[in-house]
Amino acid sequence: MLLHPENSKLVVTLVYHYDELVNYVKRHFGDQHFAQDVVHDVCIEIMERPLGQPVNTPMAFLRQLSRNRAIDRYRQQQTQQSHVHSMQDTLAQTHEVDGERVLHFVQRLEALKRIIEALPPRQQQVFLLHRLHEMPQQEIADALGISRNMVTQHFTKAMATIQRAWGAQA
Incomplete structure (x- = not known):
């Protein structure tokens, strides 16, 4: 380079x-x-x-x-922590969910978090801005100083990596 x-x-x-x-x-x-x-x-x-x-x-x-x-x-x-805590609180408040299901859900949530954290920095950033913060792709492109096409490419690669890693853990 x-x-x-x-x-x-x-x-x-x-x-x-x-x-x-x-x-x-x-x-x-x-x-x-x-x-x-x-x-x-x-x-x-x-x-x-x-x-x-x-x-x-x-x-x-x-x-x-x-x-x-x-x-x-x-x-x-x-x-991220806010979302995890919110999900954990919601599950803890649900009386009909047994402990094993809660534990399984929390483990899967943590596994997803690790997969996202393992993404290359730019893919992670684009994925989180788009999925978590619900930013439109053009706004992400403007904020990061890259083209909308690059945002799409980073997001597509992130999704493919997440799906591949998620499927391997199932």
Whole structure:
């Protein structure tokens, strides 16, 4: 993969200041692994998407991009946890459901969560925005700075992977 020269400078800056960026995210969000995942997401984003204009202050740009990705990831995790807890609460309140069925449902839900978390970052992002947040594909394309066709491709690949993995677990 050949990087745009401006993106190459940012990747070099990111690699050189990796620990500093991880610590920056960790200070705001409190978790080392979360911070590392965010900085990795930023690196992938820089490598996949050319910048539209030159970056005069690479560290400030990387910090802001890292903070934005951290906020996105944090919101995504909170939404997932909220849905899982909501489903668990609903099941716990249903008197006619026996414990074995509840356990089976929770296990299947956790398996689905692991499958989604194992998707490549862009596929995961598109899948969650479309399915969980119910965003139209054009809005996703605009938000991610990619074409609607790429959104469709990422979503289709995510669905195929989920269906394949889900079928293998059945």
